[in-house]
Amino acid sequence: MRLDAYNLSTSTVSAQAERAFEEAVHGLAAHRANTGIALQAALAADPDHVAGLALKGFANLILARSELIAPAAEALASARRAMARRDGGTRDEQILVHALEAAVDGSFATAAQRLDDGFSERPATFLPFKISHALRFMLGDASGMLAMSTRVMGDWSEDLPAAGFLLGCHAFALEEHGFYDSAEVAGQLAVRLQPDDAWGLHAVSHVYEMRGKTSEGIAWLEDGRKSWSRCNNFSFHMAWHLALLHLETGAHEQVLKIYDEEVRPQQTDDFRDMANAVSLLWRLNQTGVDVGSRWADMAEIALKRRHDTTLVFASLHTLAALVAIGEHSAVRDIVSGLERKATGDGEQAKVAADVGVPLARIIAGLSTAADRRMLDRIVVDLPTIGGSNAQRDFFMLAVAKAAGNSGDSAGLSRIRNVRSRLRAEDRLLGSIEMRAAL
Template sequence: MHTDSLGNPLSLSDAASVRAVDDFVMGFISCEARAVNVLSVAQDTSPIVQAYCAALHMFAESRDAVANARPFVARAQSGVARATPREKRFIAAVAAWVAGDIAQAIRLHEEQAHEFPRDLASLKLGQYHCFNVGDCPGMLRIALATLQASADVSYVHGMAAFGYEQCHLMREAEASARRAIAMRRKEPWAHHALGHVMLTEGRLSEGLGFMREVSDTWTGLNSFMVTHNWWHVALFLIDLGHDTEALAVYDTQVWGVVKAYSQDQIGAASLLARFELAGIDVGDRWQDLADHLAQRTDDHVLPFLDLQYLYGLARAGRPEADTLLHNIDAHAPHAPGSTRAAWERVCVPAAHGLRAHARGDHAGAIEGLGLALPRLIEIGGSHAQRDVFEQVYLDALVRSGIEAALTGAQGVLQRQLNGQPESLRLRRQTEAVYRALGLSGVGVH
């Protein structure tokens, strides 16, 4: 029997498929574009080949993804009797994902991590699902279950690092990320995790220097990984006041790699929002992005995605923003059970708040986002990604001019500045609040 590079047995009908299957496994865990090569052997009816192809279609994160994935899942399930036990559980997990049962998918990936801890494609996919529902402990738990058996694989340390970071375990996160990078300098997910640590801890100049230093290795990656790591570079540049360079990173590295891809689109939307919130003029960049977001009005794959599509459309002044908001309201009560609360209790009020902010309705933004923020983790995304929603909320508080709102903004901004004293963005925003409160020169040093 053939095996992949991690030693996992493969029940393949065609020996010629081994290389393409291995490209999926190793490409997926290394964030490399070669993962798509498995589609070149889609004619191989081996159940695991079909399951890997189904997963790739689901990663499109579009309204067509489920329909495109279903035939592959059906073929995988029809031949499951000849699959290995590891393959059977992976197939079941992908089938649960396609059916919208994310809770079941996560359970299966957790079981896989304990029974087959070198199935790192399963680990990566399990972390993806945990991430999308805000289950940070789950991200860490599934990584730690595989760590001992896969300690020789750099990528597992990078995955553990991000799990630690999302659980606010910064020392452990940094140690795991640095171990991964020591084993393999080209480990973009570990770079990403360490970038998160440095941003969270306010090590802005150090973070920018580190990400720049390793950026020469960001080659051959999938568009999400390369654009997202450059997105992190742009965050450091914004906070350090390098506005022109930050815009250049947006233009050359963040937007335009794969404009049709969901993750590239939300990276662009959130970065444009951050530019404007930091007082940087983005020119007509919203319009180009909105041309692509306009196709997303009835996707509803993840609430985290829909919210950023909506804000981008609203900032561009596009009528599709109203269409998407209407569709979110209609979809939420009928969302799959495991994610319905996130749609109803978080996405709906946040969507109304974001549209209000984009149109200058500060009271509406405060009301909608104020309801959503305490439960925002339920829609997924990282702490750094979700921060844009809090920034929008804070901006609405400040622009409202209401003293009680300014008081609330002062407390949040000063605490943030205390944790990130290098941030010129936070310094400017905090100074503006103190001026509005008649406290010019207080608190900002």
């Protein structure tokens, strides 16, 4: 048994594999572009690196693409075989693989709970905590994120392995609950302890955005640019936050520049990158800004993804892109796909039934009176589609627009009240309300 630099016990006998695996875990923590390369190096040095195989499985699933479910299942099967060859593996490896089994079966909630329970006596073990945090983030389970990070804080000290990264996750969980003072303090300390902690830096940027501290948010992100610009595609998301702050100041040309150079510099197929682009262009449209051919640039990817309902959050962003492009047949494909999804079993089927289908119809302009009567329920259940409050605000605004367009002033007012519990007043909702009043 080896205890790696992040306090995880592994059964590998290869020092080279362990060094590469630790580099991969650090890359995961810091959102570095070399994470996948480091993980490949670990598995090349030791094809039976159980924790590495488990991480490979989770990494495939978190990308939320239908074609990556099979590779995740293959990684799980390889991990099982590797454990069998190593007398069952270490307890830590067993917990990781047991959690991956649930995730491959489609239950991220069960997977996260298995990680949390399995490491309850060592909650600050970074890798299982980070994976659980990521899974709960995709589920919109803010209470679970905070419960687990609070438990970590009970054992936390500055000399722990990954101390800054752990604290950055806690800062984000605090922010998602509206505990902005505590989140700001925790996030700033996390970044001081670990300058590579893009997630902690990200948490503080959320605080400034939600509080309407636009100039402070811009300064914070620009000061941290050296760190987040070295990230993998998470750098696109950080640039998205920067663009939103500039949008609030009315600097539309600056927003378009950030979009072209930093939010969407590549036509990638990652649903998170698409979410950044779609929600930013949609906001620009609502403020009357001509975005040129930028919607059309996403057409090929959106059309390719119209039948993939693996993650409702991703499907809804793809839908919004197709609506903007005017691909009416593809729009109906997504709505129909979500309707079929809603009749199935599993976590995402329930999300589709409770929120995804009515929200999709609203975004597509295909809503019925029954869908519109569900506005209050959609707003209440919206966190279940996953992501952050800042990301889901796009859907909140879309629902507000639908209420305004249908003349539902009472509904629009209720949406404003719910939204105001988390964020300061901003230009965009005012613009939507103004248009509704015309």
